[in-house]
Amino acid sequence: MTLDGLDGDISIRTLLFGVYAERAALRECSARVAAGSTVSDLVEELRRAEGWSWLPRRVVVAVNQSYAEGGTRLSDGDEVALIPPVAGG
Amino acid sequence: MTVAREVDASRIRAWITPDSLENFAPLAACGSEADGAALVFEGRVRATNEGREVSSLAYEAYAEMAEQELEAICGEALDRFAVSSAFAAHRVGELGLKEVSVVVKVAAPHREPCYAASRWIIEALKSRLPVWKHERYADGSSVWVGAPAAASGAGP
Numbered sequence: 323m324t325l326d327g328l329d330g331d332i333s334i335r336t337l338l339f340g341v342y343a344e345r346a347a348l349r350e351c352s353a354r355v356a357a358g359s360t361v362s363d364l365v366e367e368l369r370r371a372e373g374w375s376w377l378p379r380r381v382v383v384a385v386n387q388s389y390a391e392g393g394t395r396l397s398d399g400d401e402v403a404l405i406p407p408v409a410g411g
Numbered sequence: 412m413t414v415a416r417e418v419d420a421s422r423i424r425a426w427i428t429p430d431s432l433e434n435f436a437p438l439a440a441c442g443s444e445a446d447g448a449a450l451v452f453e454g455r456v457r458a459t460n461e462g463r464e465v466s467s468l469a470y471e472a473y474a475e476m477a478e479q480e481l482e483a484i485c486g487e488a489l490d491r492f493a494v495s496s497a498f499a500a501h502r503v504g505e506l507g508l509k510e511v512s513v514v515v516k517v518a519a520p521h522r523e524p525c526y527a528a529s530r531w532i533i534e535a536l537k538s539r540l541p542v543w544k545h546e547r548y549a550d551g552s553s554v555w556v557g558a559p560a561a562a563s564g565a566g567p
Contacts (some may be wrong), residue, residue: 340471340543341555384541387476403473403541407557410470410477410501410542411454411513411533 330357332398334364340406345376355396361385362392364402377404422489425481426500427474427542432511441498442518450525452533454513456506460556464549470503470512473541477501484535492528494519499532501542 331354343349355367361383368374382405385394389405396402424437432453442449458465485497496518506512513536517528544556 337473339473339541340545341558344555384473384476387473387479389539403476405473405541406543406555407559408537408539408541409544409556410472410540411537 331355332357332359332396332400334396335399335401336364336368337401337403339403342377342404342406346372346374353402357398359396360392361390361394361396361402364396365392365404368404381405422496423482423485424498425478425485427472427478427481427503428500429502429504432500432502432514435500435511435514437500438498438514438516441496441516443495445520446495446518447520448522448525449516449518450522450529452515452529453511454533456508456510456512458508460546463546465508465546466549467505467507467547469505469545469547470501471543471545472501472503474503477541480540481536484532484539487535488517488528488532491531492517492519493521493524494528497528497532499536501536501540503542 334353334355336351336353338346338349353364353368355364365377365379365381369377380392383390384403384405385396386401426437438451456465456468481499481501485499488494488497494517499515501513502511515529515532517525517532519525545553546556547553
């Protein structure tokens with residue numbers, strides 16, 4: 323269990339790459355969401371609070387460096403990466 | 412999260428590196444005296460992509476995750492095919508034409524599983540590795556490959 327802040331918010335280290343970093347003009351930010359929030363809640367909050375309407379609602383994400391589903395529950399201090407379409411090789 | 416694996420760690424290696432992959436020396440450790448076959452695949456920067464003339468490109472990676480993911484892919488190849496070792500490396504940073512962007516080496520007692528495993532690894536990394544390609548074209552425009560058109564960079 324994680325001890326969340328008294329105000330019921332948790333802090334999420336959010337990482338951006340490629341075209342998303344370009345659109346947001348930043349590579350990293352700290353997002354605050356309500357305790358108990360899921361990945362989808364975080365994405366919705368970023369679209370609203372940051373004005374990132376270009377961010378797909380079903381964007382691929384990794385939580386703490388592993389691919390994760392939208393329903394994954396977040397904990398304080400988690401690292402969430404927003405993953406644009408990959409193009410390695 | 413760590414996945415328990417029976418495989419000896421020295422048989423799986425992965426690198427995300429800004430250094431040249433031309434004659435990448437660590438690949439020499441892939442395979443043993445039990446292996447009668449070894450196969451190296453190189454991906455290189457091609458001068459054209461989808462009909463456009465490429466001048467240079469840059470790869471960006473979520474490096475920590477990409478290295479873990481590439482290592483996981485190599486491990487899965489050992490589970491799926493009769494190969495004894497799988498090493499892979501992916502470049503990041505600025506690359507010129509013909510430079511090696513990715514290299515995969517597999518070794519096995521016999522050749523057939525080498526071809527199958529090598530093919531599988533390159534397809535898996537193309538679909539899973541958190542790596543992004545920023546292509547620049549001769550006409551001065553550029554694009555993040557695979558990104559939706561509306562979200563692309565300075566392209567026309």
